[in-house]
Amino acid sequence: MLPLLALLACTDSVPTVTHDTGVDGRPHDSGSTSDHDHDGYDSTTDCDDTDPSIHPGADEICDGVDQDCDGDIDEDVPGDGDGCRDPGMPAFPDTVDTLHLGLRTGTGTTDGTNDGGIEVCLGADALGNELCLDPYKPDWDDLEPGVVDVVAFEGLSWSRADLDRFEVRASDGGDKWVPVGFEVALDGDPIYCRQVDVEMGDGGGEVMSWTDPEGLTSGCDTIFDSPLTHGPLVGAVGPDHARIWYRTHATRQVLLRVAEDEAALAKAPPVHYGYPTADRDFTETVQVVGLQPDRRYVYSLEILGQTYGPWELFTAPKDSSPTTLRLAFGSCSKDDDQPVFGPILAWDPDIFLFDGDNHYGNTDDLSALRQFYRWAHERPLRSALLAETSILATWDDHDYVGNNTDGTEPGKDVALRVFSEYWANPAAGLSDTPGVFFSHRWGDIDLFVLDDRYYRGLDGTLLGQAQQDWLVEGLDASTATFKLVAGGSQFTPYGSADSWGEFPDAWDDLRQELATRGIGGVVFLSGDVHRMELRSLTPWSGGAMLPELTSSSLAYPVPSTCGSDSSEPDRLVCEEMRGFMGLEIDTTVSDPYITVHVIDETGVERHTWTLLASDLQP
Template sequence: MPLDRPTAPNVYGMLIVHRQPRSPIVRCLYIAVPWIIASVVAALAQDAPTDPQSRAMMSRPIVGHVTESTAMVWAATQESPEGLRLEYGGKGDPAAAPSVVDGIVNADADHSSVVFAVPDLTPETTYLYRVRWADEAADPFPKEAIDPWQAPSSDGRSGEFTTAPPMGTRGRFTVAVSSCMHSGKEPEQLSWRLMRSQQPSLHLLLGDVVYADTTDRNVLWDHHLRQRAVADFGNLLSTTPTYAMWDDHDYGPNDSDGTAAGKEDSLRAFGELWALPPLGTAATPGAFYRFQWGDVEFFMLDGRYHRSPDKAPNDDAKRMLGDEQFAWLLEGLTNSTATFKVLASGSTLRASGADGWRLYDFARNRLYGAIMDNGIDGVMYLSGDVHASLIEVHETGGYPLVEVISSGIANGAAHSFATLSFDTAAADPTARVRIIYGDGSVPEDHSFTLSEMSVGE
């Protein structure tokens, strides 16, 4: 029989010989069969398992804001995380089946992340968690955590967190403080393991977490993911509630301020990359926020978004926080019932002569005056920036203001950090401050009492 058309391979690699069918029925089948085959193949391809690489976690999960009854856990994958869920359960509770919670997805064409808001938790209780896809086979939920510090090859999706004590409860806990880490210069960063050994209840990051030196959102994401790939840093973030604040290098260029072009993109990236309490206020954007742990309240201050340039005239028009953020801070301090009130920001009060409050006399004196004139007891200040850790005490016209500088955990000679151990149940509540070097030595260890931080009559 002669060929009506030349032979040709089809899309499946088979040689098709086109002949004229002998009957209408055969002719219909001849036309329909290829379409049926194509539809089946397409359906099978659609139902095929997703490429495992696209489902890989972009970092270990991060434990963020934790209260006495809730916890926030951040995660991100290469594909949209809409199918991710979080399983959690009490540590060491073999009888209980894990609970499951879906996340709130934040995704666009460039980046996607998900935050799981875990509800109805018990105060001062340790929970295990695991992030997994809803359609993947579930292994038995672990009753004891895979310790990432002992098993760095663990699945990278699991961790734990301990809830806070009831708000206002007097007691003891330790907070770790760090800043300034450079994954390019310090790829291992072993001081995180030493920090974990101090058993902090929570961790404050005070800026220069990365050295992106730009407001470009994509570059900021890339730098943060690179830092989170540092094994011991990722392990700490997946097991310890972490509260972050930026400084210049993870906000914009070196010594950047409120005039930085694209600062809105930096703020967007910051909000996407952490699981924090609400940022700013309805009327005033920024990275500032507050939270409380037991009987200590923390005010995370944004010293960049509304800041006047360092080189502006040092007069009463020069601002560090901006008037709106300062008013928010003063209202929070005056209404706080916490024993200690901790202010935390990247910029030092005096140590830096190039990029700190020392260049902002009016703003610094206004801060001191607001604390003392309003009779606000128990205020301490935490900072970073200078690639060294130390304790400074400042005269304010009232009680001495203790500043704890913690900087250079992974970008400084000493690889240092600080811990603050609060005991608000003591007759005279105390804050013990320790400066810890990467070699384990403790060059400074001082305790400060509330009576030393009181305005008096």
Template structure:
């Protein structure tokens, strides 16, 4: 054998091993009263199937289905993204599921989820909120999050730090993180909704001028099993979902954003006019008790990259809530590598306390913190209880509760 052929032969096993992508997932995402979206990453041309049944049910009524490979995958990676929907589920019910790849059912591909109650009905549930995840930091707070047994998980940005609009590089970062055992377990056990911020949308503090943002958006839609995003006329990562009679408006603070450096005048936009109209119409038409606006950008605590330097956009939102007497609005933000809950100093413009829950730094920050909200709309005066939980080896809770009557224009 010639030296060249020998070298090629010796390198073949290594190259072949490198070409076989690792598996990532499963993830449960958009979960409704009667269906749930399932996501998986596996080698190309794999046959991915799933089975599921309600807790306590006989295995004889186990249901099965196939995961569908995306035919127009935005990222150029060796493996394949698979997505599908589990249908025919019962509301407010816990299910166990198992994914199989080419006939193999690994325990690592097993998970659970709890379906939502029927939209508009009174409910009590717990959600966890995170942002700012870093692969090279301590991951222990994910275990604390699981101990809280949330019904759903919302992450509001910096789900990785690729700092590019290249969907291939972005997906590689997503996959690397989803193979961390602590985070992987959360994604398997807790339905997760995701919104990007700057580092997983494009470069640091990036905005609507970012080159290649349309490719970033295409990749993002495939990387997360979110509800359908944007509208037929307005692209973006923004979407709405409901849990009983709590509505969530998850807004995209990057795709249509004006550059931070522009003068802070009435031409500067955080969401863009079309997305703002989508948000306002959603708030006005919502019959939910609580209406939650969530985004990666914070209202006040960033002096260089948040709503604080978008005065027109901030005031337009606050004034519209007051003008249209929209009750029960709260705000969720991330980005700052710390967590807190506070009342905005411009709440007079809203007509009641504008509460912001900032949850950030679950793996990127000294506190390793995250937040939970317990909603209870079954009581006469519905409540939202907010706790901040830190990951310094012990749990320290900051516990505050608001009643719906406190977040209302009635009698004012």
């Protein structure tokens, strides 16, 4: 017995302890029960001891989880502010509220039609009433060569079960039409798409009606060139965020990826899963957060397995920091060809401001307004600018409701709805004061962009008193070196009947507030008049110098004449030309400055004007 007891005693006196290694290479005691996920951190410091990817020092990713156990979620990594989660495809109801009908016309010079009698029928209801649609939009030239026309019909209350065919009819037939594709989306659900080879009319080889022999089914993804029909567009950017806009042809899953370089982008997970909806015409704006100041990022979009991009964007510098800024702006773009955007791209602005009359829809029809915005966003050089430059916008009369229209227009809420669908500004009005006005900061430069239509004339002012108060209070509170105030209409009291000149009391009130509050560094930006002007407006007694820069037009057929300078004593320069203005701003020097470049549509610089911060003080 003694040898056995001796052996047991010896064994008990030398316990065996083994070690393995955690995922971070630190020793881990397998005999311990406090580090259940074997990541080298026990439950006193590990905020999730069941997941080895979560522990202090872990890499944070956007998923709504605190990976590094610092108490913050998704910090300092690109995300959408909602955990980058995929909500999944929405359910589509059995009763149709909104239907989008797309019709694509061939590119031949005679493929379009002015027939005016085309209709599309999709079935019949329980009472035998045909369910047919009129695809025409007021104020838009429908069914023209090479164009995809889209019409939205809201409030239908149609049963899906009643929709069983696709038939297109011509009532006249005297003017041949050559469609090459049709598509239908029900509340965003893309139920029908067909590329066709048919000629409609009453001539030889033409037909007065055509019914798809395959019924209401899909034989293609879309009649557009791609499911990404428009965009992307980089909207407002800040030190830690950027807004990205895009449009699809229907409710499709859209994966947005953002990274610091192309190599990282290739393996980056999505920062946002988008499902653009019918009520917004399949447009979506995503605010990407978790970015770093003054830094380049790249981004891409994926739809139906196809990746688009990459494109680049740049974040703003830290708020209130001395900085440089290249801001270009212009107004009035009506022509199909818009070559001015070539020189704008070459000038390489940090921000481009569309200062009104960004299309000439002159309509309050929902589908027509949307068609004009799509037309504008797809201009070739212009679309290239939108994809990689921070874009801001306001409206003037022609992209509001119509020529010289004001706040009494019954269609202004439709115009506001579509404006918000197609731009990605940082804000729109106030909670109790709708409109398109907003403020935006770039370092120590503030930009106040006005809405000069929604309230015009309602209370004897151009802006409406609430917006004018917002402007004055914002300027007074601003610590920025320069305060740029932009609006579609000219500020000069010598302007046209569609300018601040028609509201002298409101203009005097604004000038007086600037003077009595001692507000300096203000520069006014305007458009509208189809010519370039530099002005030094008369300040209120004791007030600071008030420069006004008028940049118009980007692409209007004929410039307007300057007339006599003698009748407009505040005007320094007038050029009858198309082009844009570029503001080169530097607040890092001892006397900050703005150099204004007046550039024509071929890229030739016509004038410069340097404004010193010291000269803009009261």
